[in-house]
Amino acid sequence: MNLMNCLILAFILFGIGVWGLIRRRHLVGMLISIELMLNAANINFISFAYFTAHDSTAGAIFSIFVFAVTACEMAIALAIIVNMYRRHHSLDVDQLRELHD
Amino acid sequence: MNYIVPDILLLIFPFIVIGSRLFCSTKSNIPWRIANVGCIAIFILLNFIPLANGNGVFFLSNWRVDDFGILMREVLMVSAILGIWLSKDYFEHSADGRPQLHQIAEFIGAIAFATFGGVVVVSACDLVTFFLGLEIATIPMYALTAWNKKDLIGSEAATKYILMGSVATAFELFGFSYLYGFAGSLHFTDIQSAVAAGPSPLLWIAVLFLFCGIGFKLTLFPFYTWAPDVYEGAPTPVTAVLSVSSKATAIAFLVVLVFGPLAPIQEQIAPLIALLAGTTLFVGNLGALKQSRLRRFMAYSSIAQAGYIMIALLGPATIAETAIIYYLFVYAVSNYLAFFVFAIIGHHREEIFASLKGLSKQNPSIAIALAISMFSLAGIPPLAGFFGKFHLFFSGASTGHYAIVAFAVLNNVIALYYYIQLIKSAWVDEPDGHLTPIRLTRRQRSVVILLSIAVVVLGFLPFLSNNIFSGFTF
Amino acid sequence: MINDVTLSYLIFILPLLSFVVNGLFLCRKSDKAAAAMGISANGIAAISAIILAVHYFTSGLAPQKAILFEHEFIPFGNFLANIGCLIDPLSIMMLVVVTFISFMVNIYSVGYMRGDRATGRFFALLSLFSFSMLGLVAATNLFQMFIFWELVGVSSYLLIGFWYHKPSAVSASKQAFILTRFADSFFLLGIVLVSYVVQSFDFSTLNDLTLSSFKAETIDLGLLVVSKADALILGSVLIFTGGWGKSAMFPMHIWLPNAMEGPTPVSSIIHSATMVVAGVYLVARLFPFFAICGSTLTLIMIVGAFTMVFAAVIACTQKDIKRILAYSTLSQLGYMMFALGVCQVGQTIVTTGWTASTFHIFTHAFFKCSLFLIAGSLIHQVHTNDLDAMGGLRKKMPWTYWCTLISILAISGIPPFSGFFSKDEIILAAFQGHHYVVFGLALLTSGLTTFYMFRLFFLAFHGEPRHEGVKAGHVHEDFAMTLPIVILAVPALLSGIAGKSLFAAFFVPGKIHAPQLVKLTEASWIPFAAVVIAIIALALAWFFYASPKARIAKALDESNRSGIYKTVYHKFYFDEMYYAVVRQFVIGGIARVARFIEDYIVGTLVNFSVWFIHKLGDLVRVAQGGYLPFYLGTLIVGVLLWRFLGNLPL
């Protein structure tokens, strides 16, 4: 249980998030993958705070802020997606082809 | 003390506006009037603040107000005021064949919040505040994009925007986390000293992720892909605010970052900045070549402008900050002038090139205003845009990056080409019958005239540039 | 007090004044006023020229050179181009000839141009021409000479094309200008080259050169590097090329016959008496310089001699009266040219040719001018240039008839008429220069000359009238036209006898830095030989065209003739060749290639670059497909891209 493992874990989590983001066709699924990526960042903060950083409270505080901010962001995102569903009657990203060159 | 007053006012201002809805009917003009009064008051107040000659003033150890911050506030306020003016018509009748907007108070509130977010970014001096500022600036934008609930493309644009934006946020956070891990602290001064002490792979990963993250917000290559769709899908005033305010915020973020914590390694990241700038402006110019819809066209043009702005980051701090501020002022004015013209067109016709036909015959004044704004964006002297670009290149060249400057300057030719395309459709093409001449309201005319004069004189009248920036020490 | 300087100013100012006044004010108002202006101006100029000449020759000043006035025109760094008036026997002689003849022609034009639409313009242009010609002959340096050389060319262009609604006249004027211009471009190159080597334009400097001083340093002529001495020789050839074109020597001769499309007074002053001898004058003026570049003189001799014979042969077959005269002018110019050429004897120089040539310029001016004026009045009466339509004019135009006889005897070199003296001196000079071929050709040509001139004479004046107008007796002599003819007959008759001693005394080319041939072979039999040949030719002409049993009709129709005759009659098809070359090679060849480069190569490159940019733009817009997962994919690409391209030391 050392810093490097935590970083690797975080990086894998981030990678999974990106992978899901690109693979998923469902908007909610994509939002969840984004959540994974954000949490990967959180893990980084916590682990840095625990192992190396000289003011270790800062990292924890930051991750708490992140939770808050992500919450609002997701709220808005879900609102928009709901509206989206009202208009298009589907949550499939393949439907989002109205706007293009 | 008076350094903090405008920020506090700006913080409570949106609550007042939204609150005013409780006391008046939906249709009434009162919120809009209040908004005007408030914004202009804050802007004037900002102009009364004496510049602090380089060294910032601190509040609670992590709220710094320095010259760049103050001037950035002014830019943001200008953008907000113009955005509010621009949005007024869209709440009175539908435009561009799309349903009309509602709840102007909340709309203005959102714009104000976004502006405040920009203020937070420029006055932050630790990563938390920094991150919060960026989010406060961004999240209202998502809402604004989706403001038109009944609009199909609006909701699609919002969806794309928020997904991409959240991913960008995730990238930034990841970068922040590594930066924190590298420096062991969130405070800029500590990070700067750590960076000066000697970079490490952690730092470089952080830099990479930070630049990619902000690349979304600043629409750098290849992260600009969301911009055209969102700019087209969003309501026109939102597009204008996006193209000015959120760009200003993003570039402020980079300035604070590059000349703050990362200042010691500016030399090493110069190639990265140069590459980002070059590719972005090239791709932006290429994309704008064959557009037929005005908002999408403006999207590409603003992508290219972002590339030009990046060049300034290559220079030394004072020159670069001056250049960026100056350019943002000029860019805000020219861009808003263009958007006002489009709005006037859009209220009667579709917002496409074809509906500009014969403008010079039917409404010469609008055609002239359009030509002025386009030539200014293309950077043709003596209009303000030229001096802005000149200053950006000046900053880039001052550290000897002639190659990228030359490349950017050559790209100006392509830019001129597509701006001329727009002017052509307004000036050369014959009017077709079913397009009736446009009648301007008094507000529209006065705003257009005001902005046109501003674009013409802002550049070469020396007293402006001398006084506004006298704070900077050369 | 009238001194030489004021006289010389007068000589130049008056024609210029007449040009300006006529051109700007009188030409639209009144033809009479214009004519009066032209005549009076040129008349006073002529008188003052004669006074100047008399004073110059009697005051013992001759034969030194003198510069009456000189003004700075353009300073070219370390050497100047001046405008001045140089007098020596040669230029004085030319001044007199030019002013006098232009005076005559001005008088003549009153009659000839009567009733024309633009008489005022005509007089204005005549004065412009005489002004430019005077400036040319009085030039003190090459640059001034070139300036007036060009002015002479343009006034000739304007006068040939005077009737600009006649397509033939227009094309003739264009051809004349362009051909001379072509030669002048070489002249200009020669001037630039020589002035670069010598660092001066002045004739005095040029005539005082010795090649030996230039052997040492070399000069880069672009493709080849030569010594400055050779550069000077090349320069002399280039300068002569200018004269070559202006005097219409052989390959560049075709413009002169075509120039006969212009009004006849113009032909008489410009294309016989004065302008065309400018080439000869140029060589004579620069003779010491040409003498040190010996090989050039040989070239001059060959060109002159060939033109002489060539033109004389063609003249024998022509039927257009003015063209006959034009070809005879060519042939006489050939005489003058080769007379200058024959001065080169091996390595030595003999100057008799120079004197003879200048003498011939003098005499030829008078009789050829009067011949043209006569042709003009004939044409004016019978309204055609064609000998077919003439004949039997002797009774109707007695004055003209006798003056014609005088001039024709003069040109045929029958003593005591003027041509005899000058031409004999030329032939003698050829003999003394041991150029026996040229000598023979000259003798032959004098015979040919006599033949075609008397052919013209007999066909025009003798025999039965072949023209209704003549038959009906509408033909009469116009006073204004006959007067100058009669006046000109006098010098045509006397200038030989009068001039001989004068020329012998004063006309020497000046100091020459080349070995002189001292001992000259005497050949007193030559004049007799020449006269005999002339008389035989006269007899032949009489037999063919005037004798009782001459069949004029048969002599005149060129059908059922031999191929050779046809070839000669069609001037050896030279015009056609020229057109072929110009049309096919220049316009069709070079110009088409140039246009091709411009339109296709350059244009294609430009269009390609534009197309390429547009293609790139399409690429960008293809990526913008509106497909969200693709957008998200760009993010990974971007991160990797900047990780590797951004050369971050990771």
Next chain:
Amino acid sequence: MDTILFNLIWIIPLLTVLVCVPISANHGKLLKTIHATSATFVLLLVCFLVYRVYALSGTPVDENAAPLFLRFFTNIPWISLFNAHYIVGADALNILLLALTSFIVWAGVLVSWNIKGNQKVFFALIQLLATSVYGVYMSMDLVLFFVFYEMEALCMYLMIACYGSGRRDYGGKKLTLTLAFGSSMILATLFGLYFESGINSWSIVELSKVVLPMDFQMWAFPLMFMGFAVSSSLFPFHFWSPDGHSAAPTAVSMLAAGVMMKMGAYGCLRVAMFLMPEAAKIWLPYVVALLIFNVVLGPFIALRHKDLKYITAYSSISHLGLIFLGLAALTPVGLRGASLQMISHGFLTGLFFATIGMIYERTHTRDITEMGGIMRKIPFLGVGFVLAGFAGLGLPGFSGFIAESNIFIGAFQQESTLTRIVTILAILSVTTTAVYILQTANRMLHGPLPQKYESLTDGCFREKLVIVVLAACLLFIGLCPTWISEFLDQSIAPIFDNISRVGR
């Protein structure tokens, strides 16, 4: 006092525009009168200043302006952000070019009296264009210079695309974009000049005192020289001018060919060669190779064209090639010849386009094969055209001859082999010029008169005035070249001194 008047030169046109803003476009007559008056006033003003400069010659100048002997030297801080100053001054060269400009602008206002379309905007644009050209010739500060230099792109496109004929949009775009391309090359090097010089100044006078680092000069000079050469249509970048000219309205063609194309050559001389002489000495002998196209092939292309404006455009291309030949000579005579050619070609091409425009107004065609014999109907315009033609083919008595002889003699003094070859070819190709000019004049003016042109009317007083004035200028320079040569030498000498500075 003179200084104030001098600065008025570029301010007056601007003020005229401002004055005309409130006047409605319906008062066409009033507007035109105002513009004509201001143009005439500027013309007189500039002529007076020419006299003043000539009268002042020899007297000492402001020591800041000493290296160039600039009169009316003005130096005011302008934009402190990048240290730009408002520096203007006049020496013989640019005061004469200003005079040329004022003449052409005046003529341009007069010939476009009956222009179709929104006259208010058109005349305003002409005045703006005039401002930019005046500014270019006056300014001694690189930023100011570039601002004015680039300004014309703004006016040019609108004027050609809105008021032109034929493929006006295409021509306008081609012209504007190519010029913008050139000026972008210039802008890129300007920054180099500022920062590499080590004195952080935009002032031409100051920069001329320092020797820029050689490695910088070696890449900056060709970039800047070609950048300027674009607007003077040097070979690879000449393609804009035929299409642009043929599409443009008369006045714009006059201004473009008459003065705007000189701005490039002027920039080459005053900025590129003057500030980077060492590189100039190395590069120019190779640049002349490009002139083979301009000078030798240009006339041949004109020979193949039927459209009057194309013919004139290619003749301009060849004449401007001669300017560059004079510059490349790098000798005082050659430089003077180049300056003379700038002025003389300005007048003659102005006269060319003016007469062509007037004839086009009457015949409604520019195809010379369709015309013929109209000399009889419109003798005045015809004579004007023929005079311009004579000046164009370098006939003595007209300014063209003076300039060309200077150029030829000066260029022949340059020892380099390539220059010699080009000079010889250039001298020989005066024939080609004669051919196409005479062919054009004959086809157009001479020969039988077609029936349809029986009713042509000769020029009105306004048109005659333009022709007379321009022709008078041509003849004046051609007939008394002495004073103008000596006058020009005052400003050629310091430039040449800088070019021939040694040992560094």
